[in-house]
Amino acid sequence: MSVSPSPPGGSADPLAALEASAWALAAAVGTMSDALSAPLAEVLAASPHRSAVLQAAGLLSWEGGTPVAHPSLVPADGPTGRSAVQARLSSLRQAVAAAAQEPSGGGGVGWAQVDDEVLLHQGRASAATGRALATRVVPELPGLAERLDSADARVLDVGTGVAALAVALARALPRVSVVGIDVLQRALDLAVGELAEARDVADRITLRLQDVAEVAEPGGYDLVWVPAPFLPQQTLTLALPRLVQALRPGGWLVAGTNPPAGDPLRAAVDRWNAVRNGGNAFDADRMAQVLAGAGLGDVRRFPTVPGGPVLVAAHRAGG
Incomplete structure (x- = not known):
């Protein structure tokens, strides 16, 4: 995934790029989740702005009006897709927890401190x-x-x-x-x-x-x-x-x-x-x-x- 926005004035802003990458990951996970219950082409068409984020991130291209998704968005089967969504959601939740609660000195918090939802997503x-x-x-x-x-x-x-x-x-x-x-x-x-x-x-x-x-x-x-x-x-x-x-x-x-x-x-x-x-x-x-x-x-x-x-x-x- 490569997302490199620049702030006004054209100077590179690494933090802005990282923030945009987080949103691009959210777009990918949301698309993967929706595609578990509907054809991917319909999911992409239903949310064109989200799909545009995927395209900017290199996860989606078009051939004659037909969407071509990166293989990472197209799981081999339903159970694999559900597990992939659970894994990405767990990773996102842990990242948010790290940003909000990282202890002084950068030490770990361990699984005992994460909430039940994270345990379930990671486990599933x-x-x-x-x-x-x-x-x-x-x-x-x-x-x-x-x-x-x-x-x-x-x-x-x-x-x-x-x-x-x-x-x-x-x-x-x-x-x-x-x-x-x-x-x-x-x-x-x-x-x-x-x-x-x-x-x-x-x-x-x-x-x-x-x-x-x-x-x-x-x-x-x-x-x-x-x-x-x-x-x-x-x-x-x-x-x-x-x-x-x-x-x-x-x-x-x-x-x-x-x-x-x-x-x-x-x-x-x-x-x-x-x-x-x-x-x-x-x-x-x-x-x-x-x-x-x-x-x-x-x-x-x-x-x-x-x-x-x-x-x-x-x-x-x-x-």
Whole structure:
């Protein structure tokens, strides 16, 4: 996205450009949300001024009167689109909170301080990652699909939040049981409400208030999911040996990570956002090194959507 307005007199104003970019993002998210229930061409025609913002931002062009949207505005399917909208809304809400409430010294506030709406939006956005994990990653990891197609198949969902990823996994993998752990009771309370709307899989999902650094279930799981950016670096360091032991021999650990940033601004924003939320700044490259250093092998990477999470998988030998 490139929006570079200039104030009267023609001198560049970086703050004005950033403010315009925020509005351009709002236009994109609003368009994506409306397009979940109506054809995109109708959505664009219904709000021509908003569409003009998209065009100025490089997200929309015209060919003979026909709108041509950037691929990022056109999700592959409805569930992916809903997750993308939830993720962008969560990001916008967190940015507003950071502007209004950033503590002195720039320290983090953590997930315990955000409101329920942000927790729900962020959590629901993870459903897309769950579907990608189940449908794109699992079939590519040797032996894992067969393991997860057995009556005793078990998955550990670290940092389950409102359980959206757990629900997505349970729906896509109909024989697995999912254990979701989190340190935030309020998130688990919200998860109970979400499971009430997912009765088709709720009986295969168990929620547990637990610190990942205290997991002690050797050989308990065929697949362990770790949302790496959301864990403090110290917690991740303490937890990783326990998570490796929690894998059954031959099992896989998959970590969700941020892609390596392509520019200094994105890199700085990623680091700030991670630290604000009590997480760490490891990207996919660093996470691959960490997993290999923990004794896991056959490290593989799976991009999801452009600019979105990169799933890094690693294998426990044996089995």
